[in-house]
Amino acid sequence: MKEKQQKITALENELGKQQNIERELRAVNQQLDAANQQLQASEQQLKALTEQLTASERDLIEKEEIARFARNYAENIIATVREPLIVLDGSLRVVSASRSFYDTFKTVPQKTEGKLFYELDYGQWNVPALKMLLNDVLPEKSTMDNYEVEHDFERIGRKIMLINARELLQERAKDRLILLSIQDVTERRKAERDLQRLNSELEAKTKELQQILYITTHDLRSPLVNIQGFNRELEASLKELSELIKNENLQDSTKLISNQILDEEIPEAMHFITTSAGKMDALLTGLLSLSRLGRQKIALSLLDMNKLMEEVVENYKYKIRESQIEIDVSDLPQCQGDELQINQLFSNLIDNAMKFFDSKRPGKINISGEKENGFIKYTVEDNGIGIHPDHQEKVFELFHKLNPQTSGIGLGMSIVKQIVEKHKGKIILESTVGIGTKFIILLPKV
Amino acid sequence: MKKELTIILAEDDEGHATLIRRNLKRSGLMNKIIHFKDGEETLDYLFQTKEKKDGIPSLLLLDINMPKIDGVEVLRRVKEDPDLKRMPVIMITTTDDPREITKCHELGCSNYISKPIDYDKFVDAIRKLGLFLLIVEIPDVNKPMD
Incomplete structure (x- = not known):
């Protein structure tokens, strides 16, 4: 019996132990479950983060592309523009220059980039008025339009340059950037001056011609008055003379001749004088009105x-x-x-x-x-x-x-x-x- | 116009002057006509008679285009002078430039006659002038103003 009792106690003990283990197991299991849940949450977080990261990366690539495009665009514009362009920083040191700048001023990037603008090519840009504009006017107004510099340039001789400047605003960088466009207008100015000179010469010539036309036509009228006037005076005198002669007793032969002279030849000559003077008069009147038209300012x-x-x-x-x-x-x-x-x-x-x-x-x-x-x-x-x-x-x-x-x-x-x-x-x-x-x-x- | 009054004719063209004189005479105007061939002579005479008090001429017939001093300038100086400005001035000229005519009127000329090239018209204009001068009362320039 005792043995049986012992066996039962042993069994009970065993059972108790097993129950303990089972409890522990359950607890562990619960812990495991919790851990698992945590893990799942973390995994989700991780996934979300990864997604964010990818999106950011895409964004970045996109922005980079836009920036690259913008830069490309700007560079292409600068390269295409025929006017020389140069970019300076706040201390007027050259950041970059366009191809046409190098072409026009016969220089190379090595001698230009990073150098002070006023020291380029033996100080050929060191023009006091330009310096004043870049140092004083530009910071205040941020633009400078059509400033002309006439100057002896190192390698290209005396030229007239038309300069335009813009300050480029940079939000983050504190340093300012200046874009300068420099256009060679020497030929254009020369052509303009030539044109102006020729124009005023032409104007003077036209005026002179009109003056000549006016004076000659006007002065030609005065003698014409005399030609016509005295022709008429002669006509009147001739008439009187004819009357006188007709009353004289002349020889028939003399009468015949004098009649021919007085009635035919002289009147015929006078007729031609009159009609010719009349024609001249018409021409002069026309010319005068034409010359007046030329001299008149229109109202x-x-x-x-x-x-x-x-x-x-x-x-x-x-x-x-x-x-x-x-x-x-x-x-x-x-x-x-x-x-x-x-x-x-x-x-x-x-x-x-x-x-x-x-x-x-x-x-x-x-x-x-x-x-x-x-x-x-x-x-x-x-x-x-x-x-x-x-x-x-x-x-x-x-x-x-x-x-x-x-x-x-x-x-x-x-x-x-x-x-x-x-x-x-x-x-x-x-x-x-x-x-x-x-x-x-x-x-x-x- | 009284016969004793003198007329000054300033005209550089001898021919024109002769034609003007002949035709004024034919219209019946018997006044003495003194002829000068340029503006300078004319002005000299006018200012001399004024100084000598021997009577400013009654009428000035003035051509525009004259050597030395032109008619417009003569007109201007006459009209600037307090004594001479009362003398009537009639412009007789070949110019038909309306601006020149306006200018003369602005300066105070009494009348303006264009010398037509057409002789009949010329004669007509001068004769009409003669008739006009015959009947018009020209104030005595030498009398003090009332």
């Missing part, structure tokens, strides 16, 4: 062209009725012009049209106008005989007469052209023989 004002054209046409009322001409004027836009000159311009065009109507059909003149592409356009169109292509260029020439039989001295169209040019406009001629002629006048928009 621009806004013109009511409907009113102006009415006045122009009114002047031709008699001729229009007499020759049974039809003039049709449509609504005309306003323009900026010298009232008297524009009046003369259209008067001359109508005058011209009237000289060249076709006798086979009733004359017709159409005047119209419209606004077109920055111009005011007026058209004067007739149904006259037209102008042969060979003659069209000559129409505006001085003293050119298409038909020697017509009246006038061949000045009207020269005056038209001069008026149009004085108004900075254009005149175009379109004509077909047998159909008619069209003059198109383009004046600058109001």
